[in-house]
Structures are given as structure tokens and as C-alpha cells.
Amino acid sequence: MSQKSAHEHTRLDDRQSAFELCLYCPSLCRNACPTATHEGSDTISPWGLMSLASHLASGRVEPDASIAAAMSTCVNCGACSDACAYDNPVGESLVQVRAWLTEHGHPLKAEVLAPQDADSPTIKRLRAGSRYDPTPVFSFVPGAGAFAESSSVVDAFFSICQRLDIDALSCGDLARLDPGYDLWWAGRVGEFVEHARAVHAATAGARDIVVMSAETLYLFREIYPRFGLRISAELVHVSEFMLPLLTGAIVQRIHDRVMYHESCHLHRHLGLTDIPRTVLRRVMVRPLIEVPKCGDLVGCCGGTGAPAHGLATTAGMAKGLIEAAVAAGAERLVSFSTECVLALEEARVALGVTGLRVDHAVTLVAEAIIGDGAAA
Secondary structure (H helix, E strand, O other), X not given: OOHHHHHOOOOOHHHHHHHHHHXXXXXXXXXXXXXXXXXXOOOOOHHHHHHHHHHHHHOOOOOOHHHHHHHOOOOOOOHHHHHOOOOOOHHHHHHHHHHHHHHOOOXXXXXXXXXXXXXXHHHHHHHHOOOEOOOOOEEEEOOHXXXXXXXXXXXXXXXXXXXXXXXXXXXXXXXXXXXXXXXXXXXXXXXXXXXXXXXXXXXXXXOEEEEOOHHHHXXXXXXXXXXXXXXXXXXXXXXXXXXXXXHXXXXXXXXXXXXXXXXXXXXXXXXXXXXXXXXXXXXXXXXXXXXXXXXXXXXOOXXXXXXXXXXXXXXXXXXXXXXXXXHOOOOEEEEOOHHHHHHHHHHHHHHOOOOOXXXXXXXXXXXXXXXXXXXX
């Protein structure tokens, strides 16, 4: 399937009003952009990228590799739109610009993980524990990164299920697939649609899908339906799934000093702000330490989307959060996003920090839950 048959021609002129809102603005959201702030550069600020997009749309500049490189710096965190008086959709506009660049011979790189091998150690453990069914009615989707790089959090989640007598939930063939966030972010529309159709087909038969990856949930809830791929199952984030379970659970509260890193996708794109915090507070003794921020602006770790793959700027953003956790005296830095946890742990190792643990919030909850109070 070609790019054009999947999405016809990508047009920039229908985004010109969005571009011009930024073009004629004195960059009032400049301080909100994590990449521009880290780099100290107006070129890759929302104002800079949207102004460049306006020039592309009007034909004042021609597309080339340097423009594609500039467009690759946005991590789609949404902070600029939060700070904008007009709620200008910068992230989505830049996705359309990348699609246009792809059609004009300057595609951005995008990584798609190969399906998890059916004989991998993680899948074998799930089968041994009766937690794998190719087409489960109640499906658990950790995210491709969790299977590939952080399978321990999958084990932690199912240990919670076992202690709370939740037997029906299983991983299936859907859990083995990368849902294609990077392809969508990079504007590789034809490849994304073809890939997403295969992923969508794997949701058949599921009545409820519990998702741990913030990227994956965002794709399933918000992006897939735009391409006619609405998922009929109820889509639930892992924090939404766990909150009611904690009401009747026997919990031994965690005494550690815990800093919470809020995923940009959960907070801005999905509106999940209070529930993840409520889950953590129910298993902790001490108050949560919040990442230092200005107003509603959340510190981005740079762990989402194609920029996460090797961009020095995003690595620096994650290191800044590790340093903030150390300065606050935190013993653990936790997030409810698989992608964020992977980026933060990589930064912790790179900095040689030993007095701080980076964990998925599910791991913290698993340590606290002893059993089902109703059963006791």
C-alpha cells in the first residue's frame, strides 16, 4: 500500500491557520517546550518549527534533510498547547508536516519492534502460569517495550492478579505486537495504517483490554479511530484497572520516599492525572514527591516516540529528572508509563546514580499488596 492510497495527498495549507498562530506569536510558550529549553534554541521551539512549517506550506522554503531533522526534535509532549492561549494543536500539526515531508522524499526514521517471539522466556512464563491465551476475552497489553526490555513489570502485574484472585486476565497475540506509535509520529502514514490494521485485527474477541503503555493507550483511544480502526473492546489504563481493586486489598504500605514522574501522554493526551496518584497514595506511607514544575507544566523525560531513539537532547531531559529526584532526597522514582520508566532508568545508569531506584508504579503496588481482604 502506498502512502497516497492510504491517506491520499497530505496537505499543509489546511493547517496554515495553526502555523500562523505560532508564526505571529512572540513565542510565549517557549519556556514550556522541554526540547527547546534543554537546547536553549528557538529554532526547535514550537514557534520555530511551526514558522518553518508555514514557510514550507507557502513554498517559501523547499524541503530538505535539515528541515526533516528539525522536525524530528518534537516529542509530542503537548506542553506548548497547554501553555497556548488558543490551545493550538502543535504536536498534531507537526505530525502532518512529517507526513508531507515523507511524501516529498524526506521520511523520518521510525522504529517498529518485531513481534515478541512465541518461545521467548516471557511468553513461556506466561504460558506456565496460565496467563497466555492467543485471543483472550480479558486482555492485558503491557506495550512492546515492556516485553522487549522490562518483562519484570509484566510479572509484577500478574503477581497482583494472582494475590487478588483475578484469574481471567491474560496476554494474547495482541500483547506481542508493537502498535506503531513511531510510524504515526514520523508521518509514515501508509506504513502506519498497514501496520495498525494487523494490530487492530488482533483485538478481535476481546471485551476488555487493560493497557500499561501510555503510548499504546493513546494510539488505541485517539489515533486508530481516525483511520477507521476503532477498537470495540473497553480500553482501560492499568491505573484505572487497579484503583477499585485496592479498596478491598490487604496492603502493607511502602515507607520509601517516592517521587512520581507524570507521563505526558497520560496527563495531557489522555487526561489521566488523579487516578495514578490515588493508586500510589493508597500503597504509600509518606506523601508523594512531585517533580518540580512551573504551574501545570510537567517535566518530560523524552522517552516517547521516535526522538527517544538516540537523540542526545531527550537523554539530557531524562537525566535532568534523575538529578531532580536525587536533589529531592527521593529513594524511588516511579512512573505509570513503560516508555518513561525505560528512559529514566537508562539515564540513571548513565549518570552512575546508585541511591535511587527507577520503577514502574505497578512494581511498587505489587510490593505493597499482600492479598484480597474479602477472601481473608
